[in-house]
Amino acid sequence: MVTMRDVARLAGVSITTVSHVVNETRPVAQDTRDRVLAAVEETGYTGDAIARSLVTGGTRTLGLALPLAGNPHAAALTAAVEAAATAAGHTLILADTHDDGDAERATLRALRSRRVDGVLLTATAGALAEPRRLGVPTVLLDRVPEHTGADQVGPENVQSTSDLVRHLGELGHRRIAMVTGPAAVSTSAERLLGYRLGLGRAKLVWDPELVASGPPAAAGDAMASLLALPSPPTAVVAGDGVVLVGVLRAARRRGLMIGTDLAVVSHDDVEWADLVDPPLTSTAHPVAEIAATAVRLLVDRIADPDRLPTTVRIPPRLVHRRSCGC
Amino acid sequence: MVTMRDVARLAGVSITTVSHVVNETRPVAQDTRDRVLAAVEETGYTGDAIARSLVTGGTRTLGLALPLAGNPHAAALTAAVEAAATAAGHTLILADTHDDGDAERATLRALRSRRVDGVLLTATAGALAEPRRLGVPTVLLDRVPEHTGADQVGPENVQSTSDLVRHLGELGHRRIAMVTGPAAVSTSAERLLGYRLGLGRAKLVWDPELVASGPPAAAGDAMASLLALPSPPTAVVAGDGVVLVGVLRAARRRGLMIGTDLAVVSHDDVEWADLVDPPLTSTAHPVAEIAATAVRLLVDRIADPDRLPTTVRIPPRLVHRRSCGC
DNA sequence: GCCGCCGACGCAAGCGCTTGCGCTTCCCGT
DNA sequence: ACGGGAAGCGCAAGCGCTTGCGTCGGCGGC
Numbered sequence: 001m002v003t004m005r006d007v008a009r010l011a012g013v014s015i016t017t018v019s020h021v022v023n024e025t026r027p028v029a030q031d032t033r034d035r036v037l038a039a040v041e042e043t044g045y046t047g048d049a050i051a052r053s054l055v056t057g058g059t060r061t062l063g064l065a066l067p068l069a070g071n072p073h074a075a076a077l078t079a080a081v082e083a084a085a086t087a088a089g090h091t092l093i094l095a096d097t098h099d100d101g102d103a104e105r106a107t108l109r110a111l112r113s114r115r116v117d118g119v120l121l122t123a124t125a126g127a128l129a130e131p132r133r134l135g136v137p138t139v140l141l142d143r144v145p146e147h148t149g150a151d152q153v154g155p156e157n158v159q160s161t162s163d164l165v166r167h168l169g170e171l172g173h174r175r176i177a178m179v180t181g182p183a184a185v186s187t188s189a190e191r192l193l194g195y196r197l198g199l200g201r202a203k204l205v206w207d208p209e210l211v212a213s214g215p216p217a218a219a220g221d222a223m224a225s226l227l228a229l230p231s232p233p234t235a236v237v238a239g240d241g242v243v244l245v246g247v248l249r250a251a252r253r254r255g256l257m258i259g260t261d262l263a264v265v266s267h268d269d270v271e272w273a274d275l276v277d278p279p280l281t282s283t284a285h286p287v288a289e290i291a292a293t294a295v296r297l298l299v300d301r302i303a304d305p306d307r308l309p310t311t312v313r314i315p316p317r318l319v320h321r322r323s324c325g326c
Numbered sequence: 327m328v329t330m331r332d333v334a335r336l337a338g339v340s341i342t343t344v345s346h347v348v349n350e351t352r353p354v355a356q357d358t359r360d361r362v363l364a365a366v367e368e369t370g371y372t373g374d375a376i377a378r379s380l381v382t383g384g385t386r387t388l389g390l391a392l393p394l395a396g397n398p399h400a401a402a403l404t405a406a407v408e409a410a411a412t413a414a415g416h417t418l419i420l421a422d423t424h425d426d427g428d429a430e431r432a433t434l435r436a437l438r439s440r441r442v443d444g445v446l447l448t449a450t451a452g453a454l455a456e457p458r459r460l461g462v463p464t465v466l467l468d469r470v471p472e473h474t475g476a477d478q479v480g481p482e483n484v485q486s487t488s489d490l491v492r493h494l495g496e497l498g499h500r501r502i503a504m505v506t507g508p509a510a511v512s513t514s515a516e517r518l519l520g521y522r523l524g525l526g527r528a529k530l531v532w533d534p535e536l537v538a539s540g541p542p543a544a545a546g547d548a549m550a551s552l553l554a555l556p557s558p559p560t561a562v563v564a565g566d567g568v569v570l571v572g573v574l575r576a577a578r579r580r581g582l583m584i585g586t587d588l589a590v591v592s593h594d595d596v597e598w599a600d601l602v603d604p605p606l607t608s609t610a611h612p613v614a615e616i617a618a619t620a621v622r623l624l625v626d627r628i629a630d631p632d633r634l635p636t637t638v639r640i641p642p643r644l645v646h647r648r649s650c651g652c
Numbered sequence: 653g654c655c656g657c658c659g660a661c662g663c664a665a666g667c668g669c670t671t672g673c674g675c676t677t678c679c680c681g682t
Numbered sequence: 683a684c685g686g687g688a689a690g691c692g693c694a695a696g697c698g699c700t701t702g703c704g705t706c707g708g709c710g711g712c
Contacts, residue, residue: 003698014662019700026701029660046439046460050385051698053376054667061440064420068405072597075401079394082422091440094390094420096408113372114387114417134370248601271398272598275574329668340692345670352671355690377668380697 002043011039022047053115062090062298063111066122066141067099073241073268073287074122077142080291081120087292088299090117101126112136118298125184137305139298142290145186149309151301153294155285156315157187161194162201163318164237164265164283169202171325173235173263176202177210177226179219179247180239188213191239191267213239219246227254227262234262235325241268248276263325267316274321281324283316290314328369337365348373379441388416388624389437392448392467393425399567399594399613400448403468406617407446414621416443427452438462444624451510463631465624468616471512475635477627479620481611482641483513487520488527489644490563490591490609495528497651499561499589502528503536503552505545505573506565514539517565517593539565545572553580553588560588561651567594574602589651593642605647616640 004022008015013032020026021036028036039045053059062085068074078094085092093116097104104127111119118137121127128148131138144154168176178195180188192213196206210233212222219238223246226233238244244266248258256262259278269284293312300307320326330348334341339358346352347362354362365371379385388411394400404420411418419442423430430453437445444463447453454474457464470480494502504521506514518539522532536559538548545564549572552559564570570592574584582588585604595610619638626633646652 001698005698015699016662016664016701017660020661023700026661027659032660044460046435048698049440050376050379051667052700054380054669054698055700057667059376061419068408070405072398072401075398075405078404078420079396079401079422082394082420086422091436092420093387094404094408094418096405096412109372110417114375134372245597245601252601270598271571272596272602275571275578276598276601277603327668331668341669342671342692342694343690346691349670352691353689358690374668377697378670380668380699381670383697 001048002045003048004045006043007036007039007045010043011035057115058117059115060090061093061114061116062295063093063095063107063114063116063119065095065097065104065107065111065119068094068096069098071242072270076287077122077291080288081141081295083288084292084295088295090295090299097122097124097127099124105130108134108136118302120294120298125186137298137301139294139301141294143186144190144311144313151297151309151311153290153297153312153314154187155290156313157190158194158197160283160316160318161191161237161267162198164267165195165198166201167281167324168235168237168263168265169198169204171235171263173233174204175207175210175231175233175235176204177212177223177233177236178239179211179222179226179236179243180213181216181219181243183213188239195237216240216242216246219243220250221246223247223250224253227251227256236262236264238264238266241266241270244268244270244280244282259323259325264323269316269319273319276323278323279321281321281326282319284319285316286314327374328371329374330371332369333362333365333371336369337361383441384443385441386416387419387440387442388621389419389421389433389440389442389445390467391421391423391430391433391437391445394420394422395424397568398596402613403448403617406613407467407621409614410618410621413618414625416621416625423448423450423453425450431456434460434462444628446620446624451512463624463627465620465627467620469512470516470637470639477623477635477637479616479623479638479640480513481616482639483516484520484523486609486642486644487517487563487593488524490593491521491524492527493607493644493650494561494563494589494591495524495530497561497589499559500530501533501536501557501559501561502530503538503559503562504565505537505548505552505562505569506539507542507545507569509539514565521563542566542568542572545569546576547572549573549576550579553577553582562588562590564590564592567592567596570594570596570606570608585649585651590649595642595645599645600647602649604649607647607650607652608645609642610645611642612640 004015004018008018021028021033064081066074082092095107097107101124108130112134120141122142140150140152142154144152183189238247251262258264266282269282273280330341330344334344347354347359390407392400408418421433423433427450434456438460446467448468466476466478468480470478509515564573577588584590592608595608599606
């Protein structure tokens with residue numbers, strides 16, 4: 001590794017001066033500057049972020065901790081966050097939390113030991129207190145539990161789900177089912193709430209028999225059970241993109257025609273939504289906007305640890321296609 | 327931040343001892359150990375990877391640099407690499423290269439200034455020489471150009487594409503088209519080669535009119551042009567998952583029945599392959615295996631910079647469904 | 653002609669950690 | 683009773699950088 005010392009020697013100045021010209025932290029005579037810059041060029045000096053961080057305290061690094069495995073939505077979010085972080089001049093450290101409280105805590109500690117400036121976290125309930133304990137600036141991403149006293153950014157869930165259900169109701173459906181991920185996840189809980197709300201707005205009664213929530217991988221089986229009911233649903237709202245896959249598979253296995261035998265609407269506008277038959281009605285969540293907002297909030301929080309926590313809800317856009325039966 | 331000094335003070339020992347206890351680098355009397363560990367616990371000491379790295383030289387950090395934007399395959403790869411890196415005891419720094427030579431070079435320099443131990447790189451041709459120039463241990467991922475003298479891991483493309491084409495040929499198709507990403511990308515080039523090879527094996531002639539390669543986003547238009555040909559293809563092989571989407575959209579716009587009017591086979595077994603009509607015949611690339619192999623190669627290279635470069639090709643599995651017309 | 657000021661730069665103290673030496677004890681063999 | 687070895691620890695250097703003080707000329711104002 002070529003160090004500042006090498007550059008300094010070559011330019012015939014002190015490392016102090018090299019530092020100041022590289023960082024532009026104090027005026028340096030023009031010809032000295034030139035000599036230093038030339039030396040930098042010649043040596044291929046890149047600097048050492050590690051050493052720099054040790055003295056400045058900051059790393060210009062953000063941690064992103066979320067359940068990554070087998071989740072296209074998380075993947076999209078990751079890409080969007082990377083873009084936003086880079087735009088804000090930060091590097092991204094990626095860590096999979098496996099949706100597990102212990103793993104989240106461990107991840108957080110690891111990130112903090114790497115001195116990340118801040119963390120974007122999609123947490124289970126188990127690790128919500130950890131960031132404050134560790135004193136790491138954190139914004140909660142995607143999942144937005146109540147009363148955390150933290151900055152958080154996520155989709156608007158209640159209203160949008162309610163709209164989905166109401167639309168189904170207006171189409172004449174009386175038995176509308178809902179399949180979601182684990183109710184312990186705030187996103188699922190909120191969408192479940194929106195579902196009930198929508199039912200009410202459509203003047204329908206809540207039938208617990210018609211809702212299934214659990215691990216996304218089990219969504220297919222859950223849907224199969226719903227369809228096996230004596231009086232099965234004629235419409236279903238899928239809580240998210242991965243649940244949707246299960247729902248669709250179950251319907252297909254049962255030989256149901258989507259849109260005709262069974263209306264399907266879903267959260268998450270998957271990229272293939274227009275490629276299946278019929279094209280899927282769903283809500284499109286502006287991932288880039290969510291990511292950018294989260295990064296902005298985090299950067300603000302890092303700059304001022306004492307500002308009041310902000311919660312931002314970003315409403316999805318309804319993409320109306322034909323699986324709802326229209 | 328609580329430092330070793332704090333722990334040492336609390337435990338009534340020197341920081342040397344704390345260091346040795348924490349790292350288990352030399353024997354320490356049991357009760358001293360206990361006191362130190364207790365102090366660690368009490369203070370919540372996490373260590374400082376930055377300071378540690380400064381003295382040891384290593385960071386136990388790997389960089390992953392690839393074109394991330396709008397590419398589900400890259401996303402899947404990212405998740406797989408994260409898992410593999412974590413399993414190998416490394417942290418992952420994620421960087422989007424935007425498939426651009428200059429950006430790649432800049433990214434590589436940034437990663438090196440962060441002192442990553444090694445880099446996994448999906449590169450354009452423009453930046454292939456950079457890793458060696460910078461002296462960063464690197465393994466090329468996913469795209470595997472010839473003669474790079476570097477470690478590299480990627481899918482087997484020629485044979486698998488050829489098989490796809492041959493299958494189509496055996497089904498009686500005479501005019502088989504191919505749509506891929508940019509020919510400058512080695513993956514596309516190889517698949518194009520496999521396509522020609524398959525054509526030969528099926529005793530068909532190569533008609534340049536039937537192949538389109540270019541930016542994935544333009545795949546739809548490219549496919550539309552192919553379908554508008556006086557004598558349009560009766561079968562098409564899509565170079566990858568994102569091209570596939572364009573192909574399918576174009577076919578749909580033209581009102582073609584997949585599998586009947588137009589046989590479609592594809593690389594990349596997208597998660598929704600069984601949800602469209604008819605289900606798609608495609609090649610499933612073992613992403614986890616590719617990622618794990620790449621990380622292994624990289625770790626080996628870090629351990630021994632002078633070992634001979636290895637190239638690993640991982641063959642995909644053909645998932646035979648019905649879009650081929652069977 | 654002297655003082656003060658300002659522009660241009662260098663000194664050296666750390667940041668928190670690892671690690672090669674070296675210093676104490678303490679015990680055991682003779 | 684004494685020498686020597688081993689076990690248990692601590693000292694301090696130094697990783698590559700930033701930054702608060704200083705130093706050193708040179709120049710203008712009086």
